[in-house]
Amino acid sequence: MTRRASILAYSLVLVLGLLGLQSWNIAAARVERHVIRAIEARTGLAVTGLDKAEIALLPLPRISLSAVSFAQQDGSLSGRALRLRAQARLLPLLVGRLDFDRVDLVSPQLDLAVPAGSDQLGDWLARPLDALQKLSEQSRIVINGGSVFIRSEGAIRSILRDVNLVLDEREAQAPLALAGNLQWRGMPAEISLVWPMAGGRGRTLLSIEAPLLKLQFEGARSSAPEPITTGQLTLATRSLPELLNWFGEAPRLAGALGPLSLSAEARIRPHDTALTNVALRLEGDRLDGALNLATVAGRTSLSGTLAGATLDLGRLLTRLELPAANGTPDSAPLPFETWTAHDIDLRVSVEAARLDGARLSDVATYLLVKKGRFEAGLLRAGAYGGSVKGRLLAMAAPGGIDVKLVGGVEKLNLGRAGLDLPQLARLSGTGALQLSLDGLGQSVPEILASLSGKGTLSLRQGELSGFAFADLLRRAERNPGLALRDWRQGRTAFDSAGFTATVANGVLTLSDAQMAGTGYRMTLVGTAALNGPTLDMAALLQPASGTLRVPFSLRGPLSAPAFDLQTEALLRPAGAGEGETLPLR
Structure with a gap:
């Protein structure tokens, strides 16, 4: 050993x-x-x-x-x-x-x-x-x-x-x-x-x-004197709604957000968390600013100010799964309590924003939610050489939800806008829009059916593609039969176009609607049911001087209405009996 x-x-x-x-x-x-x-x-x-x-x-x-x-x-x-x-x-x-x-x-x-x-x-x-x-x-x-x-x-x-x-x-x-x-x-x-x-x-x-x-x-x-924790916080999640649901919370508006990461300096007190130097990333967009999360009497509140370079507003709205406007009269009541279950006072400004294909610049928007009150607005935004503003206010009322919608567009370059928005691709020129509506109901169909208000639209110095109204008039003056050929091709220039509509009980009525250009004038009258929404209108094309009248109809769903020439009325000469028409050549 x-x-x-x-x-x-x-x-x-x-x-x-x-x-x-x-x-x-x-x-x-x-x-x-x-x-x-x-x-x-x-x-x-x-x-x-x-x-x-x-x-x-x-x-x-x-x-x-x-x-x-x-x-x-x-x-x-x-x-x-x-x-x-x-x-x-x-x-x-x-x-x-x-x-x-x-x-x-x-x-x-x-x-x-x-x-x-x-x-x-x-x-x-x-x-x-x-x-x-x-x-x-x-x-x-x-x-x-x-x-x-x-x-x-x-x-x-x-x-x-x-x-x-x-x-x-x-x-x-x-x-x-x-x-x-x-x-x-x-x-x-x-x-x-x-x-x-x-x-x-x-x-x-x-x-x-x-x-x-x-x-x-x-x-x-x-x-001492009260518990306060300060430090650097970083957080990341693949889905904010899923994360909040894991914690037993399901705020409706959080559904607008998906993957999220956040870093900030935090100051945590009982029932109050203040975040400064916030860097919030929503997929490809980054927002910086300050946030505050608090709980008062069991009610959670979020407030803050954020700013950034870009923000995809359209993606946020799509994720919210907003109720469709074409429901049936017996559609379920809107869950307004869930939309206003938490207090929110949030201001966001970005240099550029995207909204369903539209590109906005210098955008300032806000969201203000209190118990029984929901308000969202676009304080300012540049859009294709013009500007856009809007405000939506909804409040709980004895009869359901009281809704007010106000919006305005000024100096919009329709040609530039049409490059991003296919629904405007047929138009060029400069446009302006003013809209003010009020409604009351428990569901979307009820609110749409109760809407009242007014709207105006004005266009100037532009063109409408897909229709050759001036050529149609020239052919119709020589031979009404020739007017049926190729009128849906070409372009129609206009000097001005204006529409004034009143809304009552969910039905829009055109009281003054016309488009005018060199040698022609077109007027439009009729109604549109907002609860559909469907159109039932008639248009009349006529030369600047003369007695010729070329009638049209505009009917069908708002998403794809049919604009048709009334051939029977065009081919029937004044004073002709039923069934008498001019021959086609």
Whole structure:
């Protein structure tokens, strides 16, 4: 045997001898007394019951309690575990004292009591942390395959399953550090937390990684005069609606957002979180500014100001799944309460925006939501050499939802707009539009059927493609039969076009609508049902001087109306009997 081996062997014999000199009575009562006292001193958990206690000295001293139950003295944390294993420190055993550097809870079920109305991590941890803070030292605590029931006033608020956590060993007043994984609401998550235990300022760290969320927060927490946590926050999710649903929230307006990432400097107080230097990324768009999230009397509010280079407004509106305007009279009532369930005061301005193909510049928009009130507006926007404004206001009323819509377009270059908007591709010139409507109802069809108001449209110095009205008049004057040929081809230049419409009970009526150009004038009269919407109108084309009249009809759905020439009226000469027409040539 070498000298080194001899020394190790003699040392082992000495240690075993010292242990043997101690009076180790393995009787259950004495083991329980020593173990319970040591566990309480190192974990803050008082053992309230157990089935069996076992101790083994070799190869390392360890203690095992079966079917053990425990609780903190203030009752904020209690539970039971299939087994509690504790690794005893060797040196204290040499002098006959039990001390542990690690305590394992195997398959525990923990009950965490939280104050009523608390919804923040700091509120949930406050009482257990207070109990741990009173310890002079804390052993390393390992939770294997556990469950945590979070209760408020006896009712279960939430459940954490498959909990595997490690609470690091620490000295008095040192911060609590834990890491591990768990499952919450059917989704696994990796977490890491550093939380200050003592008063004053302390380092705070929180990391969560789950399929729907990646969150990092690093900063400091101060507990006087009120708990305030400040630091750098980063958050990313593949879908904000899915993430909020995971947290048990389903705000209707959040459906407009998809993938999202955010970084900001955060200042977190009870029921109030202020974010500054915000960098918010919505897919390819970035917005910068400040946000504030607060809870008052159980109602959540979001406010802030954001600005950026670009924003796809059309994509946001498409994701909202707005109700269709062509529903049936018995359509379900609008869920207005869900649209106004949270307070929002959000202002957004961008250099350029996209809206269903349209390109806007220098855009300033806002969203203002209160209980029973929804308002969204376009304060300003440049569009194809002109400008656009609009405002939608909806308020809860005894008869349903009171809706007001106001909009305006000025100096719009229709030729440029038609390059992006196919529905305007036939037109060129400069246009302006003014619209003001009011309605009341419980569903979209009811609101459309109740609309009243006025609208005006004016166009000047442009062309209408797809129709050759001037050529049609010239052919009709020579021979009405020739007018039927090729009138849907070519272009018609106009000097001015104007439409004035009144709306009453959901029906639009043209009171003054005409288009005029060199040698011709066209007038349009009729109605359009907004609840359809369908058109039932008649147009009359005539020369600047003369008695010739060329009639048209405009009927069908607004999305694809049929514009037809009334051939029977055109070919029937004045005073002719029924069925008498001119021959075609």
